[in-house]
Amino acid sequence: MTSFFRPNIDTMAGYTPGEQPKPGTPIIKLNTNENPYPPAPGAIAVLRNLDSEWLRRYPDPYANEFRQAVSEAIGVPRDWVIVGNGSDELLNVLMRACVEGDRKVAYPMPTYVLYRTLSEMQPAKVIEIPYSADFRLPTAALLQENAALTCIATPNSPSGHAVPLAELRQLAAGLTGVLAIDEAYVDFADETALPLVEEFEHVIIIRTLSKGYSLAGLRLGFGIAQPKLLAGLFKVKDSYNIDAIACHVGAAAMRDQAYKNACAQKVKEARSQLLIDLKNLSFRVWNSQANFLLAQPPQNNAEALYLALKERGILVRYFKQPGLDDKLRITIGTEEQNRLLVEALIHLV
Known part of the structure; x- marks a missing residue:
């Protein structure tokens, strides 16, 4: 039977998102790294005062408006900002603009699996370089590949580790292609790579409002780079990729940095406590600068434990792939959610 699709689409595996239960389902959801706290009050107020004219017009x-809010919050010029329908769209735009055929995409593994999916959609030549056991950035190998697009998630998922700024600077200095630094979890981290954007015209920082700002359902992200790099990306993005409601809500959220920082601090404190609780249950737990923990059960029975928790109404993330199939990625919830998780684990490990 003749296929409808390009050969690479036929052979590729699509990205598998985390489970999304129906709204109102009584479940503790610790599998997709959403922020457990509500969005900023100003963002909610924008929705409550929605102007129907926003819907009538393009x-x-x-x-x-959102670019200006980013500029004021982060201290970069407005024309150094590009906005996407979630940071995932910006990754897609980068792939479409920078790579195809023999133009390579390189990144260390394990990391965000969407990098592979987007590369295969082009298609482009994918170079996956394993992280060491201690998650040190494989700088030399990445420099040797010198790909058209190099993607580094920091803090990384699912490990939670952050790449030191000095190592990112060394990588940027040696690459001639674009270096995309994915800072989806930066609001829970100790350091940002933002200074590299001023130093290097081929570096772009990608961020999202899904994590730190509690707006995963809004689908809004942004990139920061020098205008020379953004000029090519603007050619590729959809004309009206950000809806008016998202723009107004996101701008309100971005203007309330104090609220975002306060929620992020609560997550970081809960992260520290959950790490202790899991270690007390003999889990091996990696230090994290994100809003989740990577944890290895004492019996290496991660899949069975994931299923047992699911039966008890608690969702965590299980990756059935080499190097991760004996581990769970657990999103940091509220104090109450984390307590219920630990209580369930006491009876299961």
């Missing part, structure tokens, strides 16, 4: 194609 939105600003550059989401300039």
Whole structure:
């Protein structure tokens, strides 16, 4: 039977998102790294005072209100900001603009699996370089590949480790292609790679409002790079990729950095406590600068434990792939959610 699709689409495996229970389902959801706290009050107020005119007209194609809010919050020029329908769209735009055929995409593994999916969609030549056991960045190997696009998630998922700024600077200095630094979890980290954008015209920082700002359902992300790099990306993005509601809500959230930082601090404190609780249950737990922990059960029975927790109404993330199939990735919840998780684990390990 003749296929409808390009050969690479036929052979690739699509990205598998984390389980999303129906709204109102009585479940503790610790599997997709959502923030357990509500969005900023100002963001909610925008929704409550929704102007129907926003729906009748096309939105600003550059989401300039949101770009201005990013500029003021982070201290970068507005024309150094590009806005996407989630940071995932910006990754897609980068792939479409920078790679195809023999133009390579390189990244260390394990990391965000969407990098592979987007590369295969082009298609582009994918170079996956294993992390060492201690998750040191394989800088020399990445420099040797010198790919058209190199992607580094820091803090990384699912490990939670952050790549030191000095190592990222060394990598940027040696690459001639684009270096995309994915900072989806930066709001829970100790350091940002933002200074590298000023130093290197081929570096882009990618961020999202899904994690630190509690707006995963809004689908809003942004990239920060010098205008020379952004000029090519603007050619590729959809004309009206950000809807008007997302632009206004996101701008309100971005303007309330104090609220975001307070919620992030609660997550970091809960992360420290959950790490202790899991270690007390003989889990091996990796230090994390994200809003989740990577944990290895004492009996290496991660899949069975994931299923047993699911039966008890608690969702965590299990990856059935080499190097991760004996581990669980656990999103940091509220104090109450984390307590219920630990109580369930006491009876299961």
